[in-house]
Amino acid sequence: MNRILIVDDEANIRLLYTQELKDEGYEVDAAGTIAEALELLGKSSYAVVLLDIKLKNESGLDLLQRLVKERSDMAVILSTAFSCYKDDFSAWLADSYVVKSSDMQELKDEIKRLIERKKSR
Secondary structure (H helix, E strand, C coil), rough: EEEEECCCCCCHHHEEEEEEHHCCCCEEECCCCCCHHHHHHHHHHCEEEECCCCCCCEEHHHHHHHHHHHHHCEEEEEEEHHHHHHHHHHHCCCCCCCHHHHHHHHHHHHHHHHHHHHHHH
């Protein structure tokens, strides 16, 4: 199952990531809030969660901690415009960390790597 959940408060980022990842052959769902993400997580299973750290009035790190405790079967990639979060210890719980960029190749490579790693377990 190569299903991906995108959690980002910016609609244009959700749209860009959704289209790019669908073009790569992935099934993609998107959420703008943690509540929306939790609703989708209750309905479907995901290989990868692509999680923005800085949501409008929420922290993606809160969802990250919950996912690590409750859904360790999923890989989590933190995606943010701010590289300074790499120094936040709670961010280290994620499987990968990608700084947002117009070049999606790094993100696509990380998703592929994490899915392949999961299959080899």
